[in-house]
Amino acid sequence: MAKEITPRTEDYSAWYNDIVKKAHLAENSPVKGCMIIKPHGFAVWELMRDALDVMFKKTGHVNAYFPLLIPKSFLSKEAQHVDGFAKECAVVTHHRLMNDPNGGGVVVDPTAKLEEELIIRPTSETIIWDTYRNWIQSYRDLPLLINQWANVMRWEMRTRPFLRTTEFLWQEGHTAHATREEAVQETLQMLDVYAEFAEQYMAMPVIKGVKTPNERFAGAEDTYCIEALMQDGKALQAGTSHFLGQNFAKAFDVTFLSKENQREHVWATSWGVSTRLVGGLIMTHSDDEGLVLPPKLAPTQVVIVPIPTAQAEVNEVAEKIMRELKDKGITVKYDTDDTKRAGYKFAEYELRGMPVRIAIGKRDIENNVVEVARRDTREKSSISLDNIGDSIQQLLIDIQANLFNKAKQYLDEHITRADNFDDFVDILENKTGFISAHWDGTTETEEAIKEKTKATIRCIPLDNEKEDGVCILTGKPSSQRVLFAKAY
RNA sequence: CGGGGCGUAGCGCAGUCCGGUUAGCGCACCUGCUUUGGGAGCAGGGGGUCGUGAGUUCGAAUCCCACCGCCCCGACCA
Incomplete structure (x- = not known):
């Protein structure tokens, strides 16, 4: 064997890196945290992109493109949003290089400093809502259903190929609606699209849920997600769909005149999936012999x-x-x-x-x-x-179905109920996977559990049954179970 | 930013402790022949600022000093 892959049981993380490298999906770039997506890896992403694009268009969305660079001032307009993203933004401060007078190659030309610094988009809400202000006047302009395929940059401290890279490729949908109900419906519709894509194309079963306030997107009223379970028992947030309320409409002053001739702020959503899905695909199906692709996402079947x-x-x-x-x-x-x-x-x-x-x-x-x-x-x-x-x-049909069924069985077997904290820790450490447990609903308790166990609340499943119980940590009353797991 | 490890051929490494021929090995690459139902064998060949800079020395991959970069573990996160 010329190309050894580290077995999963020995070192899961090394196994993952070996697959990425030896299946020719991607390699490291000269810049830390960035990745070069090789033709085979990009072909998988293209298949994902094309399938999703068809689904977006079928649900009435159109594509557009907004710029990479955003005026720094835009980011500060929505308070929650800036809190969430400010500390991971790359900033453009100059627009020219010059030869080093001391002979040290090229240096930044200090006379070419920008008056207003620009940030490289970590997501595009701000520039999009700044634009939508001009596009929306009347209820007749709504709903506005736009998606863009783009790259974004988030300066993360710790990166892993596909799962978390400094620059990544994704799509971001940004929609505007006349009513709260319609925006909520859009948010849930796109969550369904993601779940269908994950299960039908990636053969990756997911749990649809809503995030706790603590895990919510910066600037959202509600964040919905699809959560998948990787072979090592860790959860992966595979896609998110946000109900943004009127937060961005208010921050960017986006209003419309209703049929009743009333000026109202629009209601917004945003939703996205990224090249992270490629990482999820790898960790759902692959084995010690290499990558395993479901037929629907295989560049060559x-x-x-x-x-x-x-x-x-x-x-x-x-x-x-x-x-x-x-x-x-x-x-x-x-x-x-x-x-x-x-x-x-x-x-x-x-x-x-x-x-x-x-x-x-x-x-x-x-x-x-x-x-x-x-x-x-x-x-x-x-x-x-x-x-x-x-x-x-x-x-090919059998293989697609078999991969899904195997993954579904693994997921089902790894959702475990815990009714006290000792069991919770035991399951988390030994069995791994999702743990369904009662929680008192406070961020303090959520943080305390994370502190003690590294597990976070992945979501409150949408199909959750109400059930009276007591919080596994505090013993306070709880009306439903939530899903905990260690996560990527 | 803390803790650990590492920079020698495209990749993976040995050599460094204890300075001394022409810096070596495996994979990959090139040529030829024989092979071909699960990563072929033999023979020949090409490829190196030993991370960078400055020192010590007759002599530095090896010793000293400074710097740079990368990887892993943690704090942050899709």
Whole structure:
């Protein structure tokens, strides 16, 4: 084995880094915390982006683009917002470099200082609401349903590829509505879109919930989220949808005249998912052999490997299979590279997460079969060349379903009830995963539990049943359980 | 910003303690031949400001001083 991957049981974090590197998803950049997304990693993100974009458009949204640079003064207009983001903003202070008079290369030209400093967007609420003020006059201009695909920058102290990088790619939806009810409905609709995408495309089951005030987005009235569970028992916030109330409308003075000729502030939402999803995808399905991709997010779903190398009769069969698969909309690659051996290719495609591999040799052709290997279970079987298109199509469906079911079972088995603090700690440390427990509803208690255990409240599930109980820490009365976990 | 570790070929490392031929190994790369149903074998070959600067010395990857950078662990967070 030329490319060892650290086993998950030995060091989960090293395993994750190995997958990112060895599956050619991304590599480190010269700038700390940033990442170079390589073609294979970017192809996965593109598939995510394209699927989500279709879903956004189906729900009535259009795309636009707002600038990377934001006047510093904008950030301070919404008090909560500035609290949340000010300490992680990159700031542009100058607009020119010059040769160092002392011969030390280029230096910042001190005469090129900006009058108003600019910040690199950590999110775009401020510039968008500043713009919306001019776009919205009347109830006839509403709702305004806009999304943008962009990069943003948050100067985090500690970064990990895809999961938390200084610069990341994402989409941010920003909508304006005439009524509170409509904005809340939009917030929940987009949460549903995210949940559907996570489960149907990523095969990653999620829990829909609402954040506690403590975990809420800076400037939101309510933050809804989808939470997923990674293989190591830690939770991952995979997407958020915020009901912003009238906070930004008031901060940026965005008003409209209602049918009744009343001037009112608009109601707002924002919602986003990022390249973090790629990290979630990795940690939901992959194994010690490498990346495992669900067929719907695999840049290439099927690879055909000739054995030993491409020969006339193998080519003929391969071409026929490719035609059949392409007709069914399956992406397929015929690897005719004769500088690599079959065994090398097998290992390499497994590392990269290719869902299905077809091997064709003389022996197979004589028997009118091909060898089909599925990445999710690593099982190999001989499949008849007759109706190969249908067989492979069904196999891809099975793999997609199997990945989801496995992940769903893992999630279901790792939501554990705890009714006292000792059990809580025991489950958190030994079983891991989500813990469903009573909480007295105060930020103080939430912080105290975090302090003692590192676990945070991930969300209050939307489908929560009301149930009287007592807080696991304080013993005070509680009306429902909430989900705790250690989180990424 | 605290604690720990590390900078030597594209990657991973040895050599540094105890200074001394032409700085070495594995992978990768190039050429040729033989191979080819799970990361091929043999032979040959190319590739180095030893992180940077300034010292000590006849001589520095190795010793001294300063600086720079990176990684891991914590505090912050999607």
